[in-house]
Amino acid sequence: MEKGLLERFEGLIRRHGYTNRSEAIRDLIRQELVKYEWTEQKNISVVGAISIVYNHHKRDLLNKITAVQHKFYDIIISSQHIHLDHDNCFEVILIRGNPGKAHLLADTLRATKGIKHVSINMSSTGRDID
Numbered sequence: 001m002e003k004g005l006l007e008r009f010e011g012l013i014r015r016h017g018y019t020n021r022s023e024a025i026r027d028l029i030r031q032e033l034v035k036y037e038w039t040e041q042k043n044i045s046v047v048g049a050i051s052i053v054y055n056h057h058k059r060d061l062l063n064k065i066t067a068v069q070h071k072f073y074d075i076i077i078s079s080q081h082i083h084l085d086h087d088n089c090f091e092v093i094l095i096r097g098n099p100g101k102a103h104l105l106a107d108t109l110r111a112t113k114g115i116k117h118v119s120i121n122m123s124s125t126g127r128d129i130d
């Protein structure tokens with residue numbers, strides 16, 4: 001490995017508090033395997049969370065968000081709604097199931113006018129990453 005690259009990696013390891021290099025490499029490999037599950041694997045089950053921020057005063061938005069979630073009921077485990085302030089809501093939707101469908105749910109929410117922010121946290125059932 002190039003010296004500069006290795007030095008930058010060592011810096012990253014220290015910043016993240018790893019006690020040794022192989023622990024950091026192990027985490028990177030797992031991260032890549034989870035990414036692979038979410039992007040390349042078609043017939044497996046993944047877990048994750050989609051979080052959204054929106055203004056609940058926006059006309060019809062609550063209905064739209066509910067309708068989208070009903071459309072994807074088979075991959076939604078639960079959702080939690082937090083009232084951030086007078087106008088803004090934060091909702092976390094926990095998902096388990098087909099990764100393609102999970103991406104489609106996130107994309108559908110992204111395309112819903114009025115939602116300010118959508119983020120997806122891609123995790124794994126852990127079955128295929130040791």
Ligand code: NI
Pocket residue numbers: 056081082083084088089090
């Ligand atoms: Ni709210």
